[in-house]
Amino acid sequence: MLYLFSKGETDESLYQEPASKPMTDHVAPENTIDVEALRAGDRAAFARVVSLYADRLYNLALKLTGDSLEADDVVQEALISAFKNIRHFEGRSHISTWLYRITHNAAMMRLRKKRVDTVSMDAPLQLDSGDMVPRQFFDWCCLPEKELVSSETAAYMEAAIQQLPEPLKEVFVLRDIEGLSTAETGEVLDLSIPAVKSRLHRARLFLREQLSEYFADHARGIDQ
């Protein structure tokens, strides 16, 4: 069994609950979760949470780590930690937001451990201002649907996410992949709403460049 923290290392701030409870459609299953039963240690209530959220947390972990085995471990660590620290959950936020936060933290801790000798992930986000300037102007919007949604395109899109700088990737995955609101994304990541919007926009522009290059190459290949 894996644990996020060894003895004496628990950082309770990691389990702090976001303050508000924004309303978005993706949290509808929360209505069926009995928080009191969870806090009382009810196994059936835990099983209900796992059934509802394991896939979502796995998707988040996979996008953040880019590794399916790491993602398995991250979800396991996160859910074990969540249930051990359920006392910190008071119902002020949605449990999904709380679980996303713990899963994100677990993923980041693993990534940090792997990057001890590289740039600190706590360093301020420094991107070349040139990253905002579009360079690809191929209009691929009207390509046939079968090319836009092919498995090859999906694989390229997945790979492109992994090329995003971490601060942009985590915002993009939570907002545009997991469908959290801007406010919820800010709560999960401890970011202001303007910061979420700015990073999301940069991520989208980056991915647009990548997809434009991909489709332009694809179109040239078709023409030849």
Next chain:
Amino acid sequence: MTAQTAHNHSDKHKSCKELLGDLSLYIDGEAEADLCQEIEQHMADCENCRVVVDTLAKTVFLYHGLEHNRMPGEARRRLYKALDLSDYLDEPDPASSSTNRKADCP
């Protein structure tokens, strides 16, 4: 991108750059009416910006529709075992399935 459009784009570079920072607000439907009008007027005169707006919206649309990765069966079994919930292991809850959405393209 032709030499002519490159030249035009360069001439409008400042306004294009100013516009660029607001495009996510626009494609998310969060831009004020004045900003929407400004962007649409700009796009009418600037082919490159029109392409950027359209392909940015399409990028968001495609990513919203990207299929969610589901936890593999063996990993799910390990998870339930680690949580001492193996007796609850069953098919995933339908409510937790993919949350594919349609983008709010303008």
